[in-house]
Amino acid sequence: MSTTLEPLLRHHPLFTGMDDDVIHLITGCAKNVRFRAGETVARQGTPADEFFLIREGRLAMEMPAPRGGTLRLQTADEGDVVGWSWLVPPYHWHFDLRAVSDVRAFSIDGRCLRNKCENDPRFGYEMMKRFSTLMAERLEATRLQLLDLYSGPAVNTTP
Amino acid sequence: MASNSRAFVDTMTTDPPVLLLREHFDTLLEALKRRGFTVVGPTVSEGTIVYDELNRAEDLPVGWTDEQEGGHYRLKRRDDAALFGYVVGPQSWKKYLHPPRTRLVEARRDGNGDMTFADGDEAEPARLAFLGMRSCELHAMTIQDKVFLGSGPADSHYERRRKRIFSIGVSCGVAGGTCFCVSMGTGPEVTDRTPHDLALTEVIEEARHFFILTAGSDEGREVLAELPVTPAAQDDQAAAKERVSHAAATMGRRMEVGGVRELLRENPDHPRWDDVAARCLSCANCTMVCPTCFCTTVEDVTDLTGDHAERWRRWDSCFTMDFTWMHGGGARQSAKSRYRQWLTHKLSTWHDQFGSSGCVGCGRCITWCPVGIDLTREISSFRDDTPQPQPSEP
Amino acid sequence: MSTCLHAPNHAAIEAGSMLPEPYAVVSRHEETADTFTIALRPVKGGPPRSFAPGQFNMLYAFGTGESAISISGAPEKNDLLVHTIRRVGTVTSALDRLAPGDVVGLRGPFGSAWPMDEVGGRDLVFVSGGIGLAPLRPAILYALAHRSDYGRIVILAGARSPADAIFLDELHSWMEEPDTVVQITVDRAAPGWDHHVGVVTTLIPRAQFDASNAVAMVCGPEIMMRFTAVELAKSGLPDERVFVTLERNMKCAVGFCGHCQFGSEFICRDGPVFRHDRIRHWFSQREI
Numbered sequence: 098m099s100t101t102l103e104p105l106l107r108h109h110p111l112f113t114g115m116d117d118d119v120i121h122l123i124t125g126c127a128k129n130v131r132f133r134a135g136e137t138v139a140r141q142g143t144p145a146d147e148f149f150l151i152r153e154g155r156l157a158m159e160m161p162a163p164r165g166g167t168l169r170l171q172t173a174d175e176g177d178v179v180g181w182s183w184l185v186p187p188y189h190w191h192f193d194l195r196a197v198s199d200v201r202a203f204s205i206d207g208r209c210l211r212n213k214c215e216n217d218p219r220f221g222y223e224m225m226k227r228f229s230t231l232m233a234e235r236l237e238a239t240r241l242q243l244l245d246l247y248s249g250p251a252v253n254t255t256p
Numbered sequence: 257m258a259s260n261s262r263a264f265v266d267t268m269t270t271d272p273p274v275l276l277l278r279e280h281f282d283t284l285l286e287a288l289k290r291r292g293f294t295v296v297g298p299t300v301s302e303g304t305i306v307y308d309e310l311n312r313a314e315d316l317p318v319g320w321t322d323e324q325e326g327g328h329y330r331l332k333r334r335d336d337a338a339l340f341g342y343v344v345g346p347q348s349w350k351k352y353l354h355p356p357r358t359r360l361v362e363a364r365r366d367g368n369g370d371m372t373f374a375d376g377d378e379a380e381p382a383r384l385a386f387l388g389m390r391s392c393e394l395h396a397m398t399i400q401d402k403v404f405l406g407s408g409p410a411d412s413h414y415e416r417r418r419k420r421i422f423s424i425g426v427s428c429g430v431a432g433g434t435c436f437c438v439s440m441g442t443g444p445e446v447t448d449r450t451p452h453d454l455a456l457t458e459v460i461e462e463a464r465h466f467f468i469l470t471a472g473s474d475e476g477r478e479v480l481a482e483l484p485v486t487p488a489a490q491d492d493q494a495a496a497k498e499r500v501s502h503a504a505a506t507m508g509r510r511m512e513v514g515g516v517r518e519l520l521r522e523n524p525d526h527p528r529w530d531d532v533a534a535r536c537l538s539c540a541n542c543t544m545v546c547p548t549c550f551c552t553t554v555e556d557v558t559d560l561t562g563d564h565a566e567r568w569r570r571w572d573s574c575f576t577m578d579f580t581w582m583h584g585g586g587a588r589q590s591a592k593s594r595y596r597q598w599l600t601h602k603l604s605t606w607h608d609q610f611g612s613s614g615c616v617g618c619g620r621c622i623t624w625c626p627v628g629i630d631l632t633r634e635i636s637s638f639r640d641d642t643p644q645p646q647p648s649e650p
Numbered sequence: 651m652s653t654c655l656h657a658p659n660h661a662a663i664e665a666g667s668m669l670p671e672p673y674a675v676v677s678r679h680e681e682t683a684d685t686f687t688i689a690l691r692p693v694k695g696g697p698p699r700s701f702a703p704g705q706f707n708m709l710y711a712f713g714t715g716e717s718a719i720s721i722s723g724a725p726e727k728n729d730l731l732v733h734t735i736r737r738v739g740t741v742t743s744a745l746d747r748l749a750p751g752d753v754v755g756l757r758g759p760f761g762s763a764w765p766m767d768e769v770g771g772r773d774l775v776f777v778s779g780g781i782g783l784a785p786l787r788p789a790i791l792y793a794l795a796h797r798s799d800y801g802r803i804v805i806l807a808g809a810r811s812p813a814d815a816i817f818l819d820e821l822h823s824w825m826e827e828p829d830t831v832v833q834i835t836v837d838r839a840a841p842g843w844d845h846h847v848g849v850v851t852t853l854i855p856r857a858q859f860d861a862s863n864a865v866a867m868v869c870g871p872e873i874m875m876r877f878t879a880v881e882l883a884k885s886g887l888p889d890e891r892v893f894v895t896l897e898r899n900m901k902c903a904v905g906f907c908g909h910c911q912f913g914s915e916f917i918c919r920d921g922p923v924f925r926h927d928r929i930r931h932w933f934s935q936r937e938i
Contacts, residue, residue, distance in 0.1 A: 198844070371755060
């Protein structure tokens with residue numbers, strides 16, 4: 098486990114204000130990972146037992162397309178936290194995760210943290226607060242994406 | 257040179273008032289015609305008082321008055337032969353200064369695709385004498401002067417008409433049923449707060465019918481010098497003032513104006529807007545009759561050959577669905593948003609744009625609204641129903 | 651300081667402010683399926699009127715009408731007036747039929763400008779959505795031409811899809827400029843797209859600039875600008891250092907017809923570029 102995760106967590110907008118013991122707990126479950134450009138990081142439907150904090154590079158959320166290829170939905174870059182399925186039943190990845198470029202990241206053990214959430218409601222609540230914010234931000238960004246704001250005059254509005 | 261919005265009157269108050277007898281009133285029209293003015297003013301047509309060409313005093317609405325209420329206008333006979341015994345009708349002087357249709361540009365295109373453009377408007381519109389401008393209407397003209405001449409580069413179509421006007425103001429001796437010029441500080445007396453060439457007040461007594469006149473400009477002074485006027489006696493001046501005071505005391509409406517600007521600006525979601533929207537038909541009558549409303553649209557038209565095109569300017573109204581229409585839709589689609597736009601502009605943002613209220617208290621919008629929406633009443637309701645100010649959000 | 655930065659009022663001062671002048675199309679370039687760029691020069695010869703970044707002209711298609719089109723070229727290049735136009739209605743469709751040699755009518759330039767002469771020494775953050783990059787382009791080109799007058803330059807450009815993104819080659823070339831960061835994102839990716847995927851506001855939290863002195867200039871659909879202003883505020887930029895450009899139905903473009911009013915502002919004359927704090931009161935309301 099890299100010792101540089103702790104300052105990153107302390108200063109990350111998602112995790113600011115967390116108690117020391119909570120931060121220690123998370124860093125205790127973390128490890129360094131690397132992915133090569135094009136590598137699949139996670140597959141849709143498989144158990145989601147980790148989340149990532151990207152240190153360098155770009156990850157993409159994708160959906161395998163029925164007739165071949167993949168549909169790329171969103172990307173995440175350095176500093177982004179990726180993955181909340183570890184915290185929400187049924188704890189499966191809902192999308193593929195692929196490295197667009199070479200990626201260095203922290204992988205944090207979601208299953209371990211999940212058990213701690215069950216056993217320590219205070220810890221569990223802290224994680225829930227943080228990750229519900231992440232989900233809300235993602236949801237809002239996705240909704241804006243859905244609005245297709247730059248499309249032409251035939252906008253889908255209700256009078 | 258006719259009085260012009262940029263030349264403020266500075267000598268008027270030293271001119272003593274003079275008296276003109278009713279039997280000599282035509283000499284005024286004749287003097288104006290001799291100077292090359294076409295006299296236009298109020299006249300009766302199809303049950304209303306409109307503005308049209310006047311040849312003689314008899315063309316005025318002699319012996320008529322108007323009965324006005326929300327959504328109601330009738331002409332009634334007076335029991336005298338007053339020339340100015342009414343207030344204002346559906347038209348305003350903007351029909352001359354800012355006409356309903358004006359050709360702006362003539363464009364031609366030849367076989368090579370080369371284009372030429374020329375000013376399509378009249379280079380020298382007719383010189384007009386506006387006989388019978390009420391104080392509210394003089395204020396409205398001053399307000400439109402600010403819109404078209406005073407806020408930056410001038411509008412040449414307004415300017416070329418405006419500088420050819422000779423204005424004769426009339427201080428009201430009777431107040432209209434929907435008038436509230438006193439609340440707006442725009443009348444009923446014609447004063448030097450509004451540039452004008454001549455001002456008159458009509459007095460009818462048992463044995464005499466006369467006018468007290470004052471000059472408001474050099475040209476007004478010159479015209480007066482040609483008329484068979486005599487110095488006005490104190491008693492006669494007092495009689496004139498008494499008529500005007502009576503009008504001031506019998507206004508049909510009043511509006512509490514203090515803080516209206518902020519009231520409307522800070523309450524865009526007040527439930528009263530929904531209330532008025534349920535009644536408003538978006539018919540645009542109010543904007544057509546309002547003497548300060550100035551919105552227009554531009555229409556480009558071409559003939560069948562496609563080689564000759566014209567650009568026209570036409571009155572428009574913020575009440576139409578088209579008004580804010582762009583690709584993707586209109587910004588103000590609900591009737592509520594359009595009524596709110598009109599009233600907020602008239603009484604609030606007009607201050608930000610032009611330094612005064614846009615309303616002169618003439619009451620036309622009340623009279624000519626088919627459902628009688630009364631902005632004085634709407635403002636009262638806003639005041640009554642507005643909660644205490646909340647701490648402002650960041 | 652270049653005098654072209656102060657929004658000139660050539661057209662409006664003359665009596666014939668509703669009179670177009672004939673301009674000839676010198677060149678035409680297809681940007682995307684529905685967007686094209688034309689370069690114009692006066693038929694009578696001589697240089698076109700100077701303009702400030704952010705200003706627009708009214709382009710007249712003979713007999714059809716006028717449309718307000720932002721100038722998208724470099725403000726100090728004096729030979730041609732460049733406009734990037736999206737085909738959205740009758741007039742822009744008529745303009746779409748223009749070929750080199752054709753003549754259009756032109757009135758302008760009108761409106762307020764990006765504050766290039768007031769933001770010397772600051773980091774500049776440009777955020778664009780869709781064709782919104784076109785009105786920002788003159789400001790970007792000006793900043794790059796006077797590179798040492800400004801701090802770091804950050805350009806965040808959002809587009810619908812790779813096929814709909816304008817000026818992609820130029821965006822790439824701007825990446826090579828000193829202390830200049832360019833991030834491009836699309837709402838819908840296509841095969842071969844390796845830049846960001848996601849709405850442009852997601853690029854803001856990660857962008858590196860000095861929030862204590864930076865100025866942002868934003869152009870795109872209103873919803874995008876609203877959310878962008880929120881993200882910029884979260885990143886530490888107050889309203890006084892965020893500039894947006896607004897659009898409304900314009901007829902006369904000289905402040906007399908009343909159509910373009912936005913609260914107390916005439917967008918053709920007080921805008922289209924506004925400091926956010928000036929219009930914030932109206933911007934947050936519906937149906938204004």
